[in-house]
Amino acid sequence: MKSAFPISYDPTQTESRAPRNASSARTARDSALMKAVCLVALVSGLSALPAQAAAPIENKRAFIAELVGKMTLDEKIGQLRLISIGPEMPIAQLANEITAGRVGGTFNSVNRPHNRLLQDAAMKGRLKIPMFFAYDVIHGHRTTFPIGLGLASSWDMDAIRLMASTAAKEAAGDSVDMTFAPMVDIARDPRWGRTSEGFGEDPYLVSEIAKATVKGFQGTLPVPADRIMASVKHFALYGAVEGGRDYNTVDMSPMRMYNDYLPPYRAAIDAGAGGVMVALNSINGVPATSNTWLMQDLLRKEWGFKGVSVSDHGAIVELMRHGVAKDEREAARLAIKNGIDLSMADSVYLKELPGLVKSGEVSTNDIDKAVTEVLGAKYDMGLFQNPYLRIGVAKDDPADLDAESRLHRAAAREVARKSMVLLENRNSTLPLAKSKTIALVGPLADAPIDMLGSWSAAGNSKNAVTLRTGLNAAVGTQGRVLYARGANITNDEGIVKYLNFLNWDTPEVTQDKRTPAAMIEEAVAAARQSDVIVAAVGEARGMSHESSSRTSLDLPQSQRDLITALKATGKPLVLVLMNGRPLALQREQQEADAILETWYTGMEGGHAIAEVLFGDYNPSGKLPISFPRSVGQIPTYYNHARLGRPFTEGKPGNYTSQYFEEVTGPLYPFGYGLSYTDFALSDVVLSGATMPRGGKIEAAVTVKNMGQRAGETVVQLYIQDVAASVVRPVKELKDFQKVALQPGEEKVLRFAIDESKLKFFNAQLQHVAEPGAFNVQIGLDSQAVKQKSFELQ
Numbered sequence: 020m021k022s023a024f025p026i027s028y029d030p031t032q033t034e035s036r037a038p039r040n041a042s043s044a045r046t047a048r049d050s051a052l053m054k055a056v057c058l059v060a061l062v063s064g065l066s067a068l069p070a071q072a073a074a075p076i077e078n079k080r081a082f083i084a085e086l087v088g089k090m091t092l093d094e095k096i097g098q099l100r101l102i103s104i105g106p107e108m109p110i111a112q113l114a115n116e117i118t119a120g121r122v123g124g125t126f127n128s129v130n131r132p133h134n135r136l137l138q139d140a141a142m143k144g145r146l147k148i149p150m151f152f153a154y155d156v157i158h159g160h161r162t163t164f165p166i167g168l169g170l171a172s173s174w175d176m177d178a179i180r181l182m183a184s185t186a187a188k189e190a191a192g193d194s195v196d197m198t199f200a201p202m203v204d205i206a207r208d209p210r211w212g213r214t215s216e217g218f219g220e221d222p223y224l225v226s227e228i229a230k231a232t233v234k235g236f237q238g239t240l241p242v243p244a245d246r247i248m249a250s251v252k253h254f255a256l257y258g259a260v261e262g263g264r265d266y267n268t269v270d271m272s273p274m275r276m277y278n279d280y281l282p283p284y285r286a287a288i289d290a291g292a293g294g295v296m297v298a299l300n301s302i303n304g305v306p307a308t309s310n311t312w313l314m315q316d317l318l319r320k321e322w323g324f325k326g327v328s329v330s331d332h333g334a335i336v337e338l339m340r341h342g343v344a345k346d347e348r349e350a351a352r353l354a355i356k357n358g359i360d361l362s363m364a365d366s367v368y369l370k371e372l373p374g375l376v377k378s379g380e381v382s383t384n385d386i387d388k389a390v391t392e393v394l395g396a397k398y399d400m401g402l403f404q405n406p407y408l409r410i411g412v413a414k415d416d417p418a419d420l421d422a423e424s425r426l427h428r429a430a431a432r433e434v435a436r437k438s439m440v441l442l443e444n445r446n447s448t449l450p451l452a453k454s455k456t457i458a459l460v461g462p463l464a465d466a467p468i469d470m471l472g473s474w475s476a477a478g479n480s481k482n483a484v485t486l487r488t489g490l491n492a493a494v495g496t497q498g499r500v501l502y503a504r505g506a507n508i509t510n511d512e513g514i515v516k517y518l519n520f521l522n523w524d525t526p527e528v529t530q531d532k533r534t535p536a537a538m539i540e541e542a543v544a545a546a547r548q549s550d551v552i553v554a555a556v557g558e559a560r561g562m563s564h565e566s567s568s569r570t571s572l573d574l575p576q577s578q579r580d581l582i583t584a585l586k587a588t589g590k591p592l593v594l595v596l597m598n599g600r601p602l603a604l605q606r607e608q609q610e611a612d613a614i615l616e617t618w619y620t621g622m623e624g625g626h627a628i629a630e631v632l633f634g635d636y637n638p639s640g641k642l643p644i645s646f647p648r649s650v651g652q653i654p655t656y657y658n659h660a661r662l663g664r665p666f667t668e669g670k671p672g673n674y675t676s677q678y679f680e681e682v683t684g685p686l687y688p689f690g691y692g693l694s695y696t697d698f699a700l701s702d703v704v705l706s707g708a709t710m711p712r713g714g715k716i717e718a719a720v721t722v723k724n725m726g727q728r729a730g731e732t733v734v735q736l737y738i739q740d741v742a743a744s745v746v747r748p749v750k751e752l753k754d755f756q757k758v759a760l761q762p763g764e765e766k767v768l769r770f771a772i773d774e775s776k777l778k779f780f781n782a783q784l785q786h787v788a789e790p791g792a793f794n795v796q797i798g799l800d801s802q803a804v805k806q807k808s809f810e811l812q
């Protein structure tokens with residue numbers, strides 16, 4: 020666990036991610052920071068340097084080789100050190116360390132004067148090698164967009180690119196050069212808290228999003244001034260930790276890795292991601308950080324990755340805890356030999372590499388390789404041409420980092436609208452009429468910090484629009500909103516304590532001191548005076564976070580009790596879910612008339628949710644991950660392997676693969692999501708019954724809007740290999756198109772199928788398309804599909 024941030028100094032002006040700080044302490048800290056920055060500038064004899072004139076650098080390889088040739092061993096080792104701003108060392112010491120060539124980059128500072136000072140320190144160094152500044156820019160920067168699962172629910176790559184390019188622009192404006200994103204770990208066990216950060220369970224969808232986010236964050240190489248370098252994480256298989264318990268071990272067959280878990284990392288790298296962050300977990304007995312197969316054979320040799328690799332936070336030292344290194348010296352040796360270029364948040368390289376080189380256990384070549392990658396990344400970030408590329412000049416520094424003018428609310432709202440999934444809508448309960456009286460209840464109805472979701476690092480909850488604010492704004496004077504909190508997130512004080520510990524300085528989960536019964540009573544009274552109830556329930560954002568794994572997927576009991584009491588009023592009940600993982604909703608499915616999954620919608624969430632509730636926007640999101648009926652059903656992913664004794668609908672107890680106490684299959688399948696209109700799909704038409712080798716066929720389908728409202732839906736194409744040399748999944752997503760249709764409008768959608776869509780990694784890990792029959796399935800979710808078959812010759 021990272022330590023709390025020193026109170027006198029906060030370069031981030033953020034409140035949610037390490038270092039996190041209380042917004043109440045913000046102003047005091049801002050002035051403390053500025054004092055610290057000025058003081059160090061005076062002591063070092065530098066005021067902020069003006070931006071250097073751009074120096075033309077044509078040949079990257081020659082340039083870097085020449086520079087490496089001039090560096091001492093200590094200077095090379097210094098470049099491999101990535102310092103976490105704050106906890107690790109005071110700013111004056113840091114500036115001295117930089118000038119002495121003992122730091123390559125920092126992360127967790129998003130403040131231009133601060134980073135300018137550090138860059139000034141680098142420019143005083145012997146070789147004037149620029150620093151780079153990294154940050155966790157995950158789903159937005161100053162403007163917070165929906166969390167990963169929400170972004171993925173949009174199935175809209177333009178929207179996702181918009182998030183990434185907007186975040187990049189804002190972060191670049193805050194002097195950030197690199198983000199530790201995208202996070203593309205496939206998650207099939209929703210107990211894992213980091214499920215929220217990723218894009219779900221499907222290799223194809225997550226790969227498409229990996230490409231879109233890399234392009235959005237980074238644009239091209241070299242990275243332009245208003246973009247930031249992407250480093251895909253966590254390489255590899257972090258989402259497959261056993262039991263969904265964070266940091267747990269991963270044991271996986273190579274075939275599963277290649278077919279299901281590795282494609283998104285590969286997609287990000289092929290899209291040009293400049294960096295790779297290495298996972299904290301072990302893989303088949305070897306920690307990723309010291310895993311030669313992973314880092315050398317696969318990443319560098321097989322995939323040809325040319326960028327920089329970064330350890331995760333403290334991961335090199337953790338090699339000792341994994342039990343593969345007896346001391347720090349051995350840990351450093353294993354990591355550097357394995358090609359971990361940057362050591363994050365520890366000084367283990369700095370301490371150990373000189374001795375290891377001296378003894379010959381590590382060669383200068385090992386060091387040169389790592390330093391070449393680090394300098395290469397700096398080159399690609401454009402920093403050798405201009406070390407102040409994203410820092411700019413002091414006169415342009417923003418007076419208020421969180422100023423309204425720096426935000427991109429329209430973009431955040433647009434993406435948020437698209438990120439919600441309508442799970443239930445009995446009796447057309449939704450959309451609501453604005454002229455009615457609405458009882459708005461629930462612990463998440465007016466919780467600004469939770470709107471942001473986890474890893475909303477530079478997001479500021481004071482800028483967040485809660486559902487209460489959004490509903491009130493939408494209703495105006497036409498109707499009424501009666502608010503009552505109704506319940507605390509949980510009545511379990513132990514859990515509250517844990518969540519507030521997680522968030523260091525700021526207790527995020529605040530308990531209403533009234534009794535649960537009194538809170539419910541107030542909510543029920545509000546419900547009785549209303550035409551409809553909107554209950555915002557789910558998880559505090561810290562419940563779906565790093566190190567927040569759960570054993571249950573139920574709503575906490577405090578909220579279940581509230582829902583049951585609300586149901587008993589007989590008023591129509593709409594649940595607005597805010598959560599970072601699939602929940603087990605069997606009970607809520609029975610109790611609620613409508614359920615809208617909003618995940619964590621980001622800064623503009625309150626407005627965006629109101630637009631959906633009132634039908635100003637027709638929901639179009641589809642689940643990027645299956646919802647199990649209960650925690651015991653995990654894993655529930657749709658693209659599971661075929662079995663000798665599969666469960667057969669309507670034939671229970673016949674020695675088939677099932678849990679006998681519960682209905683088989685997910686509560687809500689992958690790809691599922693309702694709309695306020697209905698869409699109909701025609702049968703699938705294939706352009707031919709056979710596909711020649713190297714050829715193509717086309718699958719066409721007509722989709723029609725059968726209802727009274729305009730709407731969008733996602734038409735999904737799945738393929739099943741009927742008989743192959745190895746067991747293949749029941750189906751796999753291979754393509755999709757999001758289409759907007761007016762009432763009564765229809766469109767023919769065409770999908771090109773070539774061999775690349777039929778290929779898989781066989782038992783020898785060859786990427787092959789095997790001849791024989793394939794079923795093409797097209798549907799509006801992964802279960803209700805129309806099917807046609809063809810033969811690959």
Ligand code: BGC
Pocket residue numbers: 155199252331332565
């Ligand atoms: C997380 C990474 C993150 C890093 C730096 C680690 O704890 O696992 O995802 O990028 O911290 O903040």
